[in-house]
Amino acid sequence: MSTRETAEPAEPTGPASTIDVDHSDAAYRQWLKEAVRKVQADANRSADTHLLRFPLPERWGIDLYLKDESTHPTGSLKHRLARSLFLYGLCNGWIRPGKPVIEASSGSTAVSEAYFASLIGVPFIAVMPRTTSPEKIRLIEFHGGRCHFVDDSRKMYEESAALAAATGGHYMDQFTYAERATDWRGNNNIAESIYQQLRLERHPVPAWIVATAGTGGTSATIARYVHYMMYDTRVCVPDPENSCFFEGWTTGNADAASDCGSRIEGIGRPRMEPSFVPGAIDRMMKVPDAASIAAVRALENAIGRKAGGSTGTGLWSALKIVAEMVAEGRTGSVVTLICDPGDRYLDKYYSDAWLAEQGLDIAPYSAAIDEFLGSGVWPDRLARPGTAAA
Template sequence: MTPDHSNTWAAQAIRRLHAEGLAYGPTPLRPLPLPALEGIEVYLKDESAHPTGSLKHRLVRAMFCQAVATGRITADTTVVAATGGAVAVAGARFARLLGLSFIAVVPARTPADTLARVEREGGRWQPAEGPPAGVQQEARALAERLGGHFLDHFTDAERALAGCGEPTVADEIFEQLREEPHPVPAWIVTGAGTGATSASIGRHLRHHGHPTRLAVVDPENSAYFPAWASGCPDYATGMPSRIPGIGRPRTEPGFLPTVIDLVIPVPDAASIAALRWLHDTARVPAGPAAGTGLWGVCHLVARMREAGARGSVVTLVGDHADPYRNTHLDPEWVRARGLDPAPYAGAVERFADTGEWPAAGSGPATGGSWSGA
């Protein structure tokens, strides 16, 4: 392809990517009815409404834009990703939008429905030959052999959102809250997988001078809470998260602790209990990470009530419930993994009904040591 043709293709590709975002518009911001919380409103920013059903859709679109703009993706580039999750589905969709080949190198236990979704979006997949820890290296090596582009979401997503991610999720939240009783939220709550979403929100808050504080909820086994609490930038636990989409065995390059006001460790059983309440009582078909977020919201709102504060709190719904009906929403699956949500379920129900939350150290509401709220 000649340089002129290459530039023409790149310009058309970026226009297509931007048009895709504009075609679907902002994801919904939904109030979560909690009548007991007088003067405090809780909202769910529903990122599951993206066409591929996950907040990773927004990240992957920005990564494609950046890679096209910098010439790393051209008209004949094969795009390779190392994931058996939402990034693979979104990657396949955006590759098809641009007429490109896409291959996901997936861990051995990737659910069959995820693989089917990659195929439906026009992508291909192949199982990793080595252990899960080596999937990234295998995918990178495959991209090099093919002369393709490795879509490294752990390294590139944060930078891509910073340069090519507008409108960001924070842009949308503030626009959608404009006519609400408390248009500037007291807290925004999110998890951290790549760290890109929390970094994007934190930068937005500081750039615009908002008094809103940013809280990251972190599941068991994840390195992010201990990294934030200790100030150790390369903290590692070596253990995988059981809450899909958030938590990592090591701190990833996109995690920016300096823009985060608080990290809240959340027991996995508490995430499941909050997920069940969202699903069964609030009728919100959310994925497990939304349960983690709700648990963090309970902590923050309880502190606001103790201080006599009013305001709004926004938490992100990262994906939909459908992929988890045979896992995190299945009591047998949960029990087989040694998780008992029952002690935490009562705390969530009591909070929803009365606004009361156990004091720190007094019961199942405590998920670890944290401060700064």
């Protein structure tokens, strides 16, 4: 059986909670120090990611930036998260030599975690929907990880926990620990990096930062940092179709749920995740999937870079915010993220055949972006659909 077709957990060695591990053992402590050193050294080797400008008419007095997280060693925003999760798990004594790390992930987090697992020499198993893009599967396996598929994305959590119990491994559980594993007060997190890179720009404190949510950890880190540093920046979280975050945020329902998974890989969830911190953010937008894909294709036309669908979700919302600022005569800057590269999705978001199969018509949204960039006026037919603000 191939590693990507695992149907049953590995041979049980007993639940992790019953394994007797002496954490004062000299060999374990030496392994732990070396593992932490390797993970921290990865950060030292990686230069900060670039902050790119999206071209807007100069007369508007507004600058739109994209923080290009696709330049991390594993090619996505999730590299930061995976590094933090591994340090958190190691320093808590949860990750042990020779025992697998298991993660529930639709792709990019698993790619990055497979990289760090290989770096410190432990096995890695990704529990993911069967619909995950082939390129992400290839990258997980490239870094030595195994792929364990589920047909229902809502079953990822319990399947991951079961695999950890059966193998004596550690279920990383990004959806619970993402918001607490990262030091949101600074320490070169993504928020601190954005402000450092903007310090010589004409609008060094952005009016808005737009961050999509998968775990919710990035939006929590950015929002907390903004409040901690007493900036006037507001934080917007766009949400794709088939995700419950928008409903849960607008209604205050912590039990909000969706019956199916998001088509925009890496963001949107069928349940309100523990790492999503609704009270920290200022605004949410519900973004049609066709709009996300239209925006990511517009990005390629504007700066010559392909990016994943979640980047399009954020860019669509950022452009709407820019349109509101233009309409109100305000100047300033807006920041959103390039979450991962588009070459992982050539058979999806850049495939007209896939769009037709999904029943997605991006033409009206593409036309709206072109009209706005040419006139400075957001088309009335798409005026603020599915948006909510605090």
